Amino acid sequence: MFLKKEGIPTLISRRRFLHRAGALATGLSLERTLAARAIAPPTALDPNTLKPFVDPLPLPTLLKSTSSRPDPESPSHPLPYYRVAIEEIHQKVHRDLPPTRMWGFNGTSPGPLFETRSGHGMIVEWANRLPAKHFLPIDHTLHGAEADQPESRCVVHLHGGRTPAASDGYPEDWVAPGKSLVYHYPCRQDATQLFYHDHTMGINRLNIYAGLQGIFLIRDEVEESLNLPKGKYEIPLMLFDRFLRSDGQLEYPVSGDPKSPWVPEVYSNVMLANGKLSPYLDVEPRRYRFRIMNGSNARFFRLSFGDLAEMHLIGGDQGLLSAPVKTTRALLTPAERSDIVFDFSAYAGQTLLLKDDSFDIMQFRVAATASKDDSALPATLRPIERIPESTAIKTRRVTLDENMNKVQESMGMLLNNTPWHMPVTEKPVLDTTEIWEIVNLTEDTHPIHLHLVRFQILDRRSFDVFRFQDTGEMRYTSRALPPAPEEMGWKDTVRCEKGHVTRIIVPFTGYTGRYVWHCHLLEHEDNEMMRPFEVIAGS
DSSP: OEEEETTEEEEOOHHHHHHHSOOOTTSOOSOOOOOTTOOOOTTBOOGGGSOSSOEEOOOOOBOOOOEEEEETTEEEEEEEEEEEEEEEEEEOSSTTSOOEEEEEETTBSSOOBEEEETTOOEEEEEEEOOOSSOSSOOOTTSTTOOTTSOTTOBOEEEETOOOOGGGSOOTTOOBOTTOEEEEEEOOOSOSEEEEEEEOOTTTHHHHHHHTOEEEEEEEOHHHHHTTOSOGGGEEEEEEEEEOBBTTSOBOOOOOSOTTOOOOSOOOOSEEEETTEESEEEEEOSSEEEEEEEEOOSSOOEEEEETTTOOEEEEEETTEEEEEEEEESOEEEOTTOEEEEEEEOGGGTTOEEEEEOSSOEEEEEEEOSSOOOOOOOOOSOOOOOOOOOGGGEEEEEEEEEEEEEOTTSOEEEEEETTBOTTSOOOOOOBTTEEEEEEEEEOSSSOEEEEESSOOBEEEEEEEBOHHHHHHHOOOOBOSOOBOOOGGGSSOBSEEEEOTTEEEEEEEEEOSOOEEEEEEESSHHHHHTTOEEEEEEBOOO
């Protein structure tokens, strides 16, 4: 974690900070830290020297198909075809900074907006047009990032997509510059906000930090019947932090060991909204819908409007909730999404801020003139049936583990204490349901993501970590706590708090094949906190 001191970030011990940090009501500390060995660059930008709210919020350009291709599952049926170039770009993040070197999609970062309807599939060619050399520090000691691999390799994953295994963006299915991947996205799922991003083994954290991510929306009739704010009143909003030098260029922190530069987490000095530092958005005094996602490598957000103004959460990772949830804060771990309706009608002629606990993210300038608002915020949104535990044919207990060195610095995280390359141990059967008990033995809270599937959270429960580690006995120390109201919808990423067992119930539907599950703290994912699972056909 960077602590502001006269405009220069300083670092404190990750372990020492975690033990002394106060927890929120959720049991989760939002302030985390880098390893003690990490080095703060002397040329760090002090964002306080820049005038805020001078740049308009950029909105992603809607991607248009260029032609059609046969549907791989039904060759007589054509699907729209999109070609997306993955390339180096130079993009201004603030009026008073020179353009920043980044990697993006079709010339922008975040990339262009995909939008389609449920069941309307597409073919996407992801064309690697990157330069041969990476501009961020690769740790060649990490599995999959060996020095004999092409530096600028990439593969794209549609996060939250119900996608055939061959198009899912398996971390080892990367291509080098000059090559392409052609993927099929059937989009047979409820209306929701997904996102696409790089997923390359060993350098995923670097490629996303460089800019390789974007938003993907699926619509359906249920969503449209609700008359929610739409068109210019619906705002896609990708939030993420980055470390900028005083010359406006990206800096990725390193450990201080040139042979092993990996650090456990990255928390940066600048917050960006759709790629801009402290932008503003002109709004009318009426309801708006914000499709927000956390695109940070490791930072958790607790978002609020103004001085804790009331908002309504209407959806999450995998679509709409059953009913709006009234709140003043929205908690988002990396990769989680939140669908929020906020009413500016009480703020005509005023300015309002979107805030995180650590940053003022952006400004809203509310017009003085009243605006007609034909949108609605229904009391009920989408029926969501809770899955009975009795439908599960198997319960799996899986662990989140951490390896420490002699001075109690993290050397890497594991799932089930098992490295990536070991044989697959999780083989769910297609069209069956399982309960996964995720046992967190580490000092961190981890957002755990399963590819292919959507699931529901059952509960969280604290336990005696030391007894479990010593004897294997599970001794609970609290009652089971149900998910928060905003977590009662369908999820694809779940917050697994330290010292807790988090239970999820997972229908394995869609496709057979090999997928992955992993922590979405990207530094963890790149250092072995990822494992394959294989969906197999039933007998």
